[in-house]
Amino acid sequence: MVAIEGELPPTTAAPSADAIPLKLRRGGGSARQVFAVTLIGTIVLAVFASRDLTSWLNGLGDGPILAPLQHAAAEWDDAMARIGLVGPHDALRLAIRRLLDWEWPERP
Amino acid sequence: MLFPTSGFLFFFLVVAAAMMLLETRFAAKKAVLVLASYYFYAQWNWRFCFLLAFSSALSYGAGRLIGASTDRDRRRLVLGTAIALHLGLLGVFKYLDFFLLSANDLARLLGLQHELPFFEVLLPVGISFFTFHGISYVTDVYRGDAAVCRNPLDMALYMSFFPQLVAGPIVRAAYFLPQLARPSTEPIPIAPALLLILGGLFKKVVIANYLATGLVDPVFAAPTSYGAPDLLFAVYGYAVQIYCDFSAYSDMAIALAALVGFRFPVNFNQPYRAQRLREFWQRWHISLSTWLRDYLYKPLGGNRHGRLKAYRNLMLTMLLGGIWHGAGWKFVAWGALHGGGLALERLVQPWLGRHAQHKAARVIATVIVFHFVCLAWIFFRAEDFAVARLYIAGLGSGWGEGLQQAGPFMVALILIGMAGQFTPAALFEHAAATLGRVPSWGLGVTAGIAVAAINALGPEGVAPFIYFRF
Numbered sequence: 001m002v003a004i005e006g007e008l009p010p011t012t013a014a015p016s017a018d019a020i021p022l023k024l025r026r027g028g029g030s031a032r033q034v035f036a037v038t039l040i041g042t043i044v045l046a047v048f049a050s051r052d053l054t055s056w057l058n059g060l061g062d063g064p065i066l067a068p069l070q071h072a073a074a075e076w077d078d079a080m081a082r083i084g085l086v087g088p089h090d091a092l093r094l095a096i097r098r099l100l101d102w103e104w105p106e107r108p
Numbered sequence: 109m110l111f112p113t114s115g116f117l118f119f120f121l122v123v124a125a126a127m128m129l130l131e132t133r134f135a136a137k138k139a140v141l142v143l144a145s146y147y148f149y150a151q152w153n154w155r156f157c158f159l160l161a162f163s164s165a166l167s168y169g170a171g172r173l174i175g176a177s178t179d180r181d182r183r184r185l186v187l188g189t190a191i192a193l194h195l196g197l198l199g200v201f202k203y204l205d206f207f208l209l210s211a212n213d214l215a216r217l218l219g220l221q222h223e224l225p226f227f228e229v230l231l232p233v234g235i236s237f238f239t240f241h242g243i244s245y246v247t248d249v250y251r252g253d254a255a256v257c258r259n260p261l262d263m264a265l266y267m268s269f270f271p272q273l274v275a276g277p278i279v280r281a282a283y284f285l286p287q288l289a290r291p292s293t294e295p296i297p298i299a300p301a302l303l304l305i306l307g308g309l310f311k312k313v314v315i316a317n318y319l320a321t322g323l324v325d326p327v328f329a330a331p332t333s334y335g336a337p338d339l340l341f342a343v344y345g346y347a348v349q350i351y352c353d354f355s356a357y358s359d360m361a362i363a364l365a366a367l368v369g370f371r372f373p374v375n376f377n378q379p380y381r382a383q384r385l386r387e388f389w390q391r392w393h394i395s396l397s398t399w400l401r402d403y404l405y406k407p408l409g410g411n412r413h414g415r416l417k418a419y420r421n422l423m424l425t426m427l428l429g430g431i432w433h434g435a436g437w438k439f440v441a442w443g444a445l446h447g448g449g450l451a452l453e454r455l456v457q458p459w460l461g462r463h464a465q466h467k468a469a470r471v472i473a474t475v476i477v478f479h480f481v482c483l484a485w486i487f488f489r490a491e492d493f494a495v496a497r498l499y500i501a502g503l504g505s506g507w508g509e510g511l512q513q514a515g516p517f518m519v520a521l522i523l524i525g526m527a528g529q530f531t532p533a534a535l536f537e538h539a540a541a542t543l544g545r546v547p548s549w550g551l552g553v554t555a556g557i558a559v560a561a562i563n564a565l566g567p568e569g570v571a572p573f574i575y576f577r578f
Contacts, residue, residue, distance in 0.1 A: 019362040019374040020300045024537060027544050028295030034367050035128040037298060037552040038121050044556025045117070049563050056114040092564035099517045100322065104510065 047085055050077040109151040111360045112309050112563075119148065120364070127368050134291040138265050141368065145268040149234070152274075156232040159197065164267040166193055167242040168260055171249045175256030187250045191243055198239045204229055206435030234274035236432060238267055240399055245281035247403055254282040262288040269370070271361040275354070277375040277395035284370070292369050299544035301363035302551060303536065306558050308359035311352035311528075313566035315521050319349040321567060323518040328489055331499040335509025339502045343482045345518060346489050348525030351379065354393070380481070380529040383473040384460075385449045388481060400429050418454065423447035438487045438496065445484040 018025075046053055054073045060066055080086050109116050123144050130137040146157050170190035174183045199207075208224045215222065245266070248254035257263045266284055327334050327342035334342070358375040365372045375395050382388035389397045405425040411418035423444070430443020453460070460473075483500075490496035511519075546554065 017374050018371045019358075020297050020304075020366055020371070021537075024300045024540050024544075025294055025297040025366075025371075027541075028297040028299075029548065030296065031124070031128040031131045031369070033298060033548045034296055035121075035124040036548045037302070037555060038117075038124045040549055040552025041556040041559065042117055042121055044553050045560050045563075048557060048560035052563055053114060055568075089560065089564045092561060096565050099520075100318075100515075102516045104516060 046076070047080060049089060050080040051086055051089055053077065109148055111357070111364075112313055115151075119144070120367075123368065132291075135261070137291075137369075138261055138288060141270075142261060142264045142268060145265070145270040145273060148270040149268065149273055152233045153230070156235075159201075159232055159235070160238060160268055160273075161264075163194065163197065163238055163242050164264050165260075166190060167245050167267065168257060168263040170246045171256050171263070172258070174246065174249050183250055187246055190246045194239050194242045194246075198235060201229055201232055201235055203431075203435045210437075237276050237278060238273065240278050240396075241267055241281070244278070244399060244403060245285075248281050254280075254285065257281070257285055259288075269365070271364040272372065275357045275361070276393075277358055277361060277372055278399050279372060279395065280399075283373060287370050296369060297366050297540075298548075298551060299546070300536075300540040301366040302555050303540050303543060304359040304363035304366075306555065306562070308356035308363070309559060309562045311359075311525075312356035313562050315525050316349045316353040316356065317567050319345045319352075319518065319521050319525075322515075323513055324349055324489070327513050328491070328495070328499070331495065331502050334502070334513060335506035336503050337507065337509065337511050338513045339499060341511065341514035341519065341522065343486055343489075343499075344522050345514070346485050347380065347478070347482050348522050350485065350489075351376070352525055378529045378531075380478050380526065381474060382477050383470050385446065385453050385477055385480060388477055389446075389450070396429070396432075400425050400432075404428060415454075419451040422450045422454070426450065433488070436492075438490060438493060441487045441493070441496075442484050445480075445487065449480055449484075 050073075054070070054077045057066065057070045057073045077086070109119060123140070126140045126144075127137060130140060146160070149160060150157050167190065170186050173186045177183050177186070205226050205228065208226055212223045215224075245254065245257070245263075249256055257266070262285060265288060266279075266281060269279075269284075272279055323342050323345040327338055328346070331339060355376040362372040362375070373395060375393060377391040377394065379388050379392035382391055405421055408421040408424060409417055410421060424447075426443040426447030427440055428443070430439045430441070430446070433439045433442070486499050487493075487496045490499055543551065543554070
């Protein structure tokens with residue numbers, strides 16, 4: 001396929017070239033930092049995307065474990081709505097809906 | 109369990125916690141990753157975990173047997189048996205009903221009455237990928253390109269590692285297994301990984317999903333209902349959709365592997381900027397195209413036995429590459445188009461070489477290659493041959509009609525997707541370096557807000573990745 005051996009142009013990455021180049025891997029962090037970033041990201045997501053947390057939990061079905069979680073998620077979403085934190089989410093949804101409805105101007 | 113879902117986020121949170129707790133205990137870390145990978149796979153169908161385990165055991169056992177023997181015939185026998193068993197599994201689960209359907213069609217053509225019954229075998233997600241992992245391992249051990257894996261845990265992780273398990277990239281044993289031999293001393297590239305995840309989420313959730321639902325699916329479902337401009341934009345849309353869908357998965361797989369301490373190879377490199385079809389294949393699904401080159405094209409003889417045999421080998425490789433994507437003649441046609449295109453390009457190479465220096469010639473070459481790739485995508489995406497034929501016929505007429513389905517937003521998504529093909533790599537590096545200076549809490553907040561925004565911008569729910577079905 002590709003491959004006409006020995007004819008690879010210089011712009012092409014070798015098959016085993018690392019996707020994240022060495023110079024970007026030098027200044028990294030530890031597994032502890034990965035966990036911290038993931039945990040903080042999850043909390044922030046739960047704050048700003050509480051609508052989706054509720055719909056995701058509701059989509060998992062019913063059950064004795066899920067029911068209280070779904071209830072808690074709904075209360076959490078209500079609380080976020082009361083303090084106005086679902087506003088950005090709703091505004092973005094509205095904006096994208098407008099973009100989807102955008103049409104070409106009528107031809108004369 | 110799809111990457112861009114809350115379920116996966118909680119799964120990864122547990123994995124990240126385990127990696128933190130086991131930071132200095134490498135064997136335990138690998139064991140946890142194997143368990144996590146099997147749990148991840150079981151979310152589709154737990155029964156197929158046995159298939160994955162069998163495939164891993166087969167590769168492990170064959171590798172040990174090949175490594176233990178100095179007798180060439182015996183080594184070859186073990187290699188042949190292992191490859192036959194791997195391909196046999198793939199054949200049964202992926203191609204059996206296709207073969208039966210083709211046999212029935214042939215029988216009908218010959219006037220025979222008897223029809224073979226179908227088995228309706230359920231396709232295990234990712235089987236094409238882990239089968240190729242297994243074949244590459246035993247072949248590399250046979251060739252001496254990879255060391256024999258003596259630790260069954262390492263083999264289990266190589267075959268099942270969750271970031272690449274269901275849709276690649278196809279990571280070679282010689283590349284990955286040495287990473288399992290000893291813990292990495294390198295720091296974890298958190299900022300570049302986060303950028304890859306966020307970029308991948310945007311490509312999949314916003315670009316690919318909207319293009320699919322808003323343009324590609326409706327037009328391909330009824331191509332006769334649309335004029336040529338819509339058909340043209342829908343095929344451009346599919347070119348961008350499949351790139352954004354598949355490269356997004358690869359980007360996220362690379363990033364997730366990096367976050368648990370492993371390196372993956374590059375899998376996409378702005379393929380639609382290619383000026384040659386050959387170059388397209390050096391930029392598109394690189395791990396598959398190099399796999400096919402090293403385990404199919406070269407063993408067939410490559411270009412070592414004259415021009416005609418090189419064309420034949422190209423054609424065979426691309427036909428098999430086509431059928432790897434799915435059990436259907438439309439994939440064979442897609443492979444044949446690419447094989448024929450590559451052969452033709454090779455044929456006119458001396459002439460092309462003389463005219464390829466001008467900037468205008470390079471732009472024209474990029475446009476031609478992109479449109480050839482789009483033509484092939486019609487066969488890849490259409491339901492069957494009949495639809496592809498109608499689609500191509502529709503492109504030849506009805507140019508006076510306006511755009512019904514390809515609204516301004518869809519066209520903008522196509523342009524954004526295409527613009528990504530021409531952005532300099534330095535931009536990513538600069539962004540990663542800037543993000544790398546942000547403290548962990550800041551990275552977490554940034555990532556959380558960005559994911560929430562992407563999630564709000566995307567449609568409700570996430571469609572499965574296109575390559576899951578391959």
